[in-house]
Amino acid sequence: MRVALFVTCINDALHPRTGQAVVTLLERLGVEVDFPVEQSCCGQPQFNTGYRHATEPLVRRFDRAFRDYEYVVTPSGSCAAMVRDNYPRIGAKAAAEGRGRGLVDAAAVAVPKMYELTEFLVDVLKVEDVGACYPHTVTYHPTCHGLRMLGLGDRPRRLLEHVEGLELRELPGAEECCGFGGTFAVKNPAVSAAMGADKVRHILGTGAEAVCTVDNSCLLHIGGTLTRQGATVRPVHIAEILASTEGSPW
Amino acid sequence: MSGTYLGMPAFPRAAAASTRDTQLRANLTHATRTIRDKRAKAVAELDDWAQLRAAGAAVKDRTLRHLDHYLEQLEAAVIAAGGQVHWAVDADEANRIVTRLVRETGETEVVKVKSMATQEIGLNEALAEAGIRAYETDLAELIVQLGHDLPSHILVPAIHRNRSEIRDIFRREMASWGRPAPDGLTDSPAELAEAARLHLREKFLSAKVGISGANFMVAETGTLVVVESEGNGRMCLTLPETLISVVGIEKVVPAWQDLEVFLQLLPRSSTAERMNPYTSTWTGTTDGDGPQTFHLVLLDNGRTDTLADTVGRQALRCIRCSACLNVCPVYERAGGHAYGSPYPGPIGAILTPQLRGLAGSLEASLPYASSLCGACYEVCPVAIDIPEVLVHLRERVVEGGPVTRGGARTVLRPARGHAAERATMRAAGWAFDHPGVLRAGMRLAARTRRLHPRRLPGPGRAWSRTRDLPAVPAESFRDWWQRTRGTSPKHEGGGK
Numbered sequence: 001m002r003v004a005l006f007v008t009c010i011n012d013a014l015h016p017r018t019g020q021a022v023v024t025l026l027e028r029l030g031v032e033v034d035f036p037v038e039q040s041c042c043g044q045p046q047f048n049t050g051y052r053h054a055t056e057p058l059v060r061r062f063d064r065a066f067r068d069y070e071y072v073v074t075p076s077g078s079c080a081a082m083v084r085d086n087y088p089r090i091g092a093k094a095a096a097e098g099r100g101r102g103l104v105d106a107a108a109v110a111v112p113k114m115y116e117l118t119e120f121l122v123d124v125l126k127v128e129d130v131g132a133c134y135p136h137t138v139t140y141h142p143t144c145h146g147l148r149m150l151g152l153g154d155r156p157r158r159l160l161e162h163v164e165g166l167e168l169r170e171l172p173g174a175e176e177c178c179g180f181g182g183t184f185a186v187k188n189p190a191v192s193a194a195m196g197a198d199k200v201r202h203i204l205g206t207g208a209e210a211v212c213t214v215d216n217s218c219l220l221h222i223g224g225t226l227t228r229q230g231a232t233v234r235p236v237h238i239a240e241i242l243a244s245t246e247g248s249p250w
Numbered sequence: 251m252s253g254t255y256l257g258m259p260a261f262p263r264a265a266a267a268s269t270r271d272t273q274l275r276a277n278l279t280h281a282t283r284t285i286r287d288k289r290a291k292a293v294a295e296l297d298d299w300a301q302l303r304a305a306g307a308a309v310k311d312r313t314l315r316h317l318d319h320y321l322e323q324l325e326a327a328v329i330a331a332g333g334q335v336h337w338a339v340d341a342d343e344a345n346r347i348v349t350r351l352v353r354e355t356g357e358t359e360v361v362k363v364k365s366m367a368t369q370e371i372g373l374n375e376a377l378a379e380a381g382i383r384a385y386e387t388d389l390a391e392l393i394v395q396l397g398h399d400l401p402s403h404i405l406v407p408a409i410h411r412n413r414s415e416i417r418d419i420f421r422r423e424m425a426s427w428g429r430p431a432p433d434g435l436t437d438s439p440a441e442l443a444e445a446a447r448l449h450l451r452e453k454f455l456s457a458k459v460g461i462s463g464a465n466f467m468v469a470e471t472g473t474l475v476v477v478e479s480e481g482n483g484r485m486c487l488t489l490p491e492t493l494i495s496v497v498g499i500e501k502v503v504p505a506w507q508d509l510e511v512f513l514q515l516l517p518r519s520s521t522a523e524r525m526n527p528y529t530s531t532w533t534g535t536t537d538g539d540g541p542q543t544f545h546l547v548l549l550d551n552g553r554t555d556t557l558a559d560t561v562g563r564q565a566l567r568c569i570r571c572s573a574c575l576n577v578c579p580v581y582e583r584a585g586g587h588a589y590g591s592p593y594p595g596p597i598g599a600i601l602t603p604q605l606r607g608l609a610g611s612l613e614a615s616l617p618y619a620s621s622l623c624g625a626c627y628e629v630c631p632v633a634i635d636i637p638e639v640l641v642h643l644r645e646r647v648v649e650g651g652p653v654t655r656g657g658a659r660t661v662l663r664p665a666r667g668h669a670a671e672r673a674t675m676r677a678a679g680w681a682f683d684h685p686g687v688l689r690a691g692m693r694l695a696a697r698t699r700r701l702h703p704r705r706l707p708g709p710g711r712a713w714s715r716t717r718d719l720p721a722v723p724a725e726s727f728r729d730w731w732q733r734t735r736g737t738s739p740k741h742e743g744g745g746k
Contacts, residue, residue, distance in 0.1 A: 007727050007728075009682065011727060012727045012728055013692050014722065014723065015727075016725060016730050019727035019731075020730060035728075035731045035735070039685075040685055040688055041678075041682040045678070047641065048644070049671070050617075050641065050643075050644030050648040050649060051648060051675045051679070052645050052649070053649065054676055054678075054679035057682075058679065061682075061683055089638075144621070144623035144624055145624070148623070148627070148628055176623075176625075177623035177625070179579065179621060180621065181621025181622055181623065182621075182622075183618075184622070186713055187262060188262045188265060188618065189262070189712030189716075190262070190266035191262075191265050191266075191583045191584055193269075193715070193716040193717070194269045194275075194583045195621070197716070221717060223718075224717030225716060225717050227718045228716060228717055
């Protein structure tokens with residue numbers, strides 16, 4: 001099986017190791033991974049801040065980059081949700097504004113092939129034990145878009161529970177937003193920081209060595225708050241845990 | 251917190267102040283978490299909740315599509331039952347109508363059952379100007395009124411107060427409004443409730459005019475419905491000689507059968523109760539029983555403008571259960587007053603800017619008062635996709651676009667103060683559409699990574715006050731891929 005990796009702009013620029021982990025993991029599971037270099041950003045920062053028109057070229061770009069693939073896999077619940085939930089909206093609004101059905105078609109092509117990593121593993125590859133080994137205590141924060149827009153359910157947990165040596169610690173208030181919310185963190189810094197502080201307090205309370213999510217953007221906020229407080233808990237993307245093996249720890 | 255909603259600071263400023271009020275945050279966190287957990291249990295008892303939710307949304311949507319028809323049917327039914335109907339296009343007109351109706355009775359005091367519509371139009375203040383004193387009789391509204399305060403929650407308007415604060419307010423204020431608080435009043439809930447009961451009983455027995463809101467209006471029979479927990483509302487609805495109900499036009503439902511859906515959705519979502527304690531219905535007037543004169547004031551005040559927006563109109567489905575407030579992490583920290591209207595929390599963030607328009611700085615800041623976490627949409631019993639409407643309104647703020655104001659189509663100009671952001675978003679959009687440029691930028695960032703500050707100046711300062719910025723890695727994923735896997739140049743799309 002051949003899939004396209006949509007690495008996302010944040011991972012490309014700031015978290016290349018997450019993308020490398022996805023490649024390592026998928027290749028270990030016998031999947032051929034392609035990285036179409038025409039890809040860039042899904043457009044979520046612009047769309048969620050109100051700049052819908054600025055996202056239209058990015059929808060077209062996504063379509064050009066991934067049109068020829070059956071599966072597009074991304075290590076980001078929030079970017080997957082952007083494609084799945086908002087591309088059709090962008091298409092419908094463009095059509096309603098009399099600019100043709102091109103974006104409607106682009107969205108219709110993109111939506112069914114878009115998979116968040118844990119969805120792809122569990123639903124398409126039908127695997128829960130990926131042969132990973134990560135001998136650490138870990139707590140899992142289910143990010144809002146993964147949880148509510150994608151409905152990932154317990155897929156990430158099932159994958160983590162099969163990781164050798166990993167001890168999963170329950171996170172109190174797990175389903176509450178960490179307070180990142182893209183530009184929300186900039187536009188409402190006080191509330192965002194208060195939410196982040198509560199999230200970090202819960203994380204520290206678990207005593208886990210690492211906190212893991214399906215989205216690096218939330219980890220950026222959680223991790224920045226952790227290090228500012230001098231905490232040593234490591235923010236880690238689930239792909240990096242799943243890529244880790246006994247012979248080759250990540 | 252006292253005075254009027256007008257002149258409130260924009261949301262981020264008000265919310266920042268609230269986050270520093272540790273007592274407020276403790277009160278809110280305790281109250282919202284308690285009810286949040288109870289609600290989840292009450293909802294989980296029904297295995298057809300998802301279908302009920304869909305039915306509630308469908309009934310509301312269908313009614314809104316034919317709102318003119320159902321309102322005319324309602325008007326005819328109210329008149330046929332002995333009531334009188336008045337139409338108010340905005341707050342001023344509604345206040346004028348109610349003031350005139352009270353004056354015609356010759357009374358200078360009225361009792362009120364909790365009504366968000368009258369809070370929305372500032373009726374109490376308008377009546378006061380006309381020399382008419384309005385007494386709030388809902389317990390929480392009473393606390394708010396005695397405390398010269400504003401409501402901060404849809405269901406529990408005094409949620410920001412704890413018991414000892416309430417005791418102090420009762421001791422200090424009750425005497426100047428009627429029966430004073432008993433000597434030696436403590437902060438035990440039973441004593442506080444008894445003090446309020448004695449104070450209010452005097453009002454119920456002497457008032458000749460009652461003013462109410464309504465949760466629903468049934469078009470087929472002209473019946474109004476109030477759903478409450480204390481029974482105080484029923485006193486207001488049955489004891490006075492004249493009853494004036496001020497209700498938003500979106501509260502109409504076609505038939506009694508529709509109540510079967512909403513009377514299941516509302517109590518479980520709002521108070522986590524299986525059935526509502528006091529459900530009162532009234533239809534026109536009945537000789538020798540209850541109010542002998544009944545007026546219905548139908549309030550528009552921005553609702554038909556909201557209805558004209560095909561995405562935003564779903565806010566009009568709201569049945570005011572407050573479930574979205576109780577799960578919202580932003581509301582929990584910002585408090586209800588920061589939203590600057592009787593409709594706080596996620597629903598307020600989409601309703602207020604639509605009812606009032608986006609011209610004010612508070613209204614333009616409200617669509618951003620959310621991290622788009624989606625918890626509000628998940629609990630909403632009528633499936634209002636609040637995040638969708640928030641993003642839709644953000645677009646109106648930054649890009650402008652077609653809107654309906656005062657019944658006329660107009661094109662809204664982009665709000666001021668977003669120029670730098672707009673330029674950044676456009677530049678980012680352009681760079682993202684030109685991977686060659688993007689890649690050069692990433693390489694530059696990687697080469698200068700040791701010079702990057704962990705804290706930012708300018709607009710980013712707020713971010714880096716409490717968080718460290720991430721370190722830029724030495725090599726982007728893109729470059730790693732090319733270095734380790736190689737890529738043929740023909741795939742290197744530089745642009746369109």
